[in-house]
Amino acid sequence: MKRNFIHKKTFAIAFACIGLLASCSSDDNGDNPTVDPVEPTAGRWITVAAAKMGDNPGDGNGGTLIYSVTSEDAKDPSVSIDAFNNGLIVPSNRTARLQSSEDGSTMFNISYAGDTGGNYTKYNVEGGQNFTKIGTEVSIAPYVGTAPRWIKLFDGDKTGSAVYVSTEHQFDDNGTPDDATDDTYSRTEATMGVVTLDLENSSIKNFEESSIPLTPEEEALGYYISRIDMPTLNAAKDKLYIGARISKVDPATAESDSDFEILGSKTIVLDYPSLTNPTVITSTVGHGNTNGYRSINSFLYNGSVYQANQSDPEGSHILKIDANNEYDNTYDFNLDTALGVEGAYILAWRPAANGKAIVAYRHNGSAEGVAGLQGFFALVDLNAKTAVKIDAIPYDPDFYLFQYQGFVVDGDEIYVTQAPVGENGNIYVINTVTGEVTKGAELVNTTGSHFIGAF
């Protein structure tokens, strides 16, 4: 490839010389020194994900880079990680949607947008920029499009799942199919596609399509499910929960409404692994959406699934879905109350097996930084329903967590990345039991860019 490149340029320049024109050639010193593989010392790999700036500072669309160090190095503040200069650029036209195996030895990626959008790739983590691609090519694009929302299920790294919803407004022709003038809006049909991907064998496991109606009363007002994401398995592994965003149209005009009463948070429950028989459950505790953004939004703990919600007028809640696959409306865990702030919004979160979790959030008091509202981390106790802002981590106004994707859970410890847009930061390791925070390796940043987590 490289030889070919030089050959072509030489040819073109030679042509210029035929033309008696001395053309100045450009410097093509594209040879890069390669970095020696870093041998793992002990423990697990910690893979840092870095999102380079595209057009706008903090947009993360200029390439997603990954770089791995041992957990010892990750905890060592004298270690410096320069993922933007030394990382592997993950194949994805826009910010990649990454997942890792529970032990950190494998990275999973599904390319987001572009010609290979929907392609699944799997890498063996070998330290530094060394990731060996394993498995065969498979794509979920035929089922859920080239910009898929996917996550890994917690079934021992066996399955990934991605979802898609398409909507169509339906109208009542009033018994006169030929006369369209008396047609009225009746409801919006939302069709859900769910695909499951065999992460081990790189193949499609299952795909089903189903209609996901709301109640007739809600539909008459113009409410419908407009976006879905974040499939999570229940404890019995016989149901899949999928988060939902509710939108609304004005039934009179079928134009979208922006200022409407927000309904109780909803989740789609469907049979697993058949992916059939969907029902919608509604919380009376939380209002707002449950589809999260780029990070897993609900987790199994102690037999129940705990789910964060977003855009809740009362501030984000962590909601609880019990083994009976219904919301436990006696469990009321409001972040505003727990943190003593207003407008808390959970951007990403992750519990350890002990019921303590790290929550990335913003609230009304967040400063407006270069890429949106400032983010914070809190240590949360799912049982005690308490949340404490972690003050040992510095919070610059340009530190934002909207695109945050990755937390490493290693026993009681949770690893996070922290760096304001365009500035260096660090890995922080939080002991969820003691609350002790360890400042880890330095994260070397580059202009307009940020880190989207550790895996």
Place this chain on the structure above:
Amino acid sequence: MLKIVSVLSLLLSFSAFSQPAENTKTGTVTGTVYFKNGNPVAAASVFTEKPIKHVYTNDKGFFTLEDLPYGNYTIAIKYYGKEIEKITIKIDKQNTQIKHTLNYNETNELNEVLVNGKTKETEIETQGFAVNVIKTEEASIRNIQTNELLNTSVGVKIRQNGGLGSEVSYSLNGLSGSAVRIFIDGIPISMYGSSFNLNSIPTSMIKNIEVYKGVVPVHLADDALGGAINVVLHQDAKTNLNASVSYGSFNTLQANLNGLYRFEKTGFTVKASLFHNYSDNDYKVSGRSVVVTGLGGVQTPITARRFNDAYRSTGGMVQVGYTDVKWADQFLIGVTGSDDYKEVQHGAFMTITPYKDRFLESNALLANLTYQKKDLFTKGLDVKVNSVYGKRNRSVNDTVSWAYSWNGDRAIDFRGDEYQYTWRSQQEGGPTLAKIDRKVASVRTGVSYDINKNNKITANHFYSGIDREDSDALRSVLENTFKGTRDLHKNIYALSYELSAIENKLKASVFGKLYQQKIISIDPDIAQDEDGNAIVVDEIVNSNKKYEGYGFATSYAVSPDFTVLASAEKAIRLPNETEVFGNDGDNVVANPSINPEQSNNYNLGFRFGSYKIKKHEFSIATNLFTRNIKDRIGLPIETSLNIDDELILYVNQGSGTSKGIDAQFNYTYNKNFGVNFNLSRFSLNIVNNGIEIDVPNTPFFTMNGNLRYSFKDIFQKKSRLNLFYTMYFTDEFSYLPEQGTNTVGDEFFKVPTQLVQDFGFSYAFPNKRLVASFDIKNIFDEPVYDNLSVQKPGRAFYFKLNYSIHKF
């Protein structure tokens, strides 16, 4: 209509009735927001955070926040690019009114500059503009498309998403998209739609193509930020006829006929041009996304022929009138009609899910009027009017829900069954039969007057109007009823003054342009009449904008074979209807206070030659350029605040710079051997929020060259054989911004270096009326890409016959 109104009112009352009962009382806050100087603030964002309510102020600074439960509130007011200001209020009654004056003023006023100018119109090439004039004479007898011809011109880069008829983007010195305006005889090509464009118009209809880079003379005045391309159609008034037909690879057939007949006595003239293009575009493609998917999703790479990419365009122009008569050099009235059909094989990228039976159709029917007269009434007063008026329509058809594979057959899913996409169409987003009908009108009027031999003034007025109507047969009448429409009217006035001095060694012109744009947004909504019934009313909002630009062009002949040229312009691109009024479908809201994009463009050129040494003759021309853009229009990034709401609006984002050099070299020997070579290199940076980046996905270095050799009397006496060789070189570029020094995985995003070589010959028979030509494109069958992984045609052969009569 009455029926729909009553049904709507029923529905309204129903929905009001079914609202959940409110336990708490709620109130409404209305208010007005002013700037420090007392002017009302339009499009300021006004919100409460708990509960989240969000509105924008209207043009009068007025807003309403409804349904706020009684209590204390902090109301935040945010104007783009400024600090949030907060007001605390208590709501304890139904209506609360507030008035707020911001601590700052609007800062987007433009500096007003007026230039008194006068200009000339002839001999523009020597006026100092950075201009290429591309001759079509040779191309018209060969198998060369207009776009290919443009692509070989220095500083111009064409990027095409496939074969004949596919989508094209034009870039001039690094500026592309709506920064480049394209005209046919001074009328924007967009008036004609995609059926009559540079993909369909044969080179034989064209006299020449002018490419103005950065600085655009008044006869093409428009909001052209980065330059203009003007296709000049034939204007001779001599009886002639020419016809040609070309056939080649991918079942490509191109035929055209041009004729003009003038009655010598009366000057009555009939002029007609017809064209027909067809191609299957079934060229071979391969690569990372060209695969066939089997059980479980297993992928097998294949080399496939494109199967849904055919293109057809047919059209013509007929004009009648008088030429070279006392009262007019040209007075012609006519009709332009065209129709095209284009299948769409894939979206912006070639993915593993190729489209089947998605196609676009467009047609246009426009009346045209041309009037030209030199020395009207008095010597030195020239008048030229070009106008079109008519309709153009475009439709998208995508209703097939079955998935297809790159081998052209139905695709199978992981179970081995044929399947339908969840979105029930080929392109994600759902089935569509969308139709956009536009009524278009455009008039360009130019008047110039020679005050004396050395001084000239030119005035030019340009109007264009688009009245647009959208509909989709797959949507309900209700949805189509409430879909907003936007009408756009643009008036541009330009004036220039042109001077030649120091024995014509110095030529200079200065010009000023006044831009006026009116956009009318019509958004049907529901209101109540005096009886309380719901009725549909059109909410009409106007946006009126006025801006000025100015510039100059000058040349000085230091010696007969060395000329220095300099030109500069403060150029503008007016925000389009979506940028001003948003787009309901994409959740983009209006920003009536958006500013135009602006650019200060500079060119400095040198021309050497031509030098003659015995039978050798050569010349060199270079141009150095910078384009300093500010107020680039774009969308802000997605944040947790705007992800779920309709809160995104187009904003002026930051600045940008394109800097570079164009160079051209020409050599001829004994008039039968010729070499042309040109290169263009630039760097393009943008600054957003104070951070500068190199714009990715930009081919920044291109070279083109061609050789021709001509033999006389080789097979037959008086015959002529021409041999041609052309090469196009584009340096590697990346879809991603520049990465770190030691990263891996970069190659995935690279558009590789490309070198395409064409070879051809033409043979003119002794009677000079018949010319046959044969061309091989991409001789070495290189994989060619203008855009990341979108492969263009490989090796192709074309044969063409031309017949022309110039004397009857």
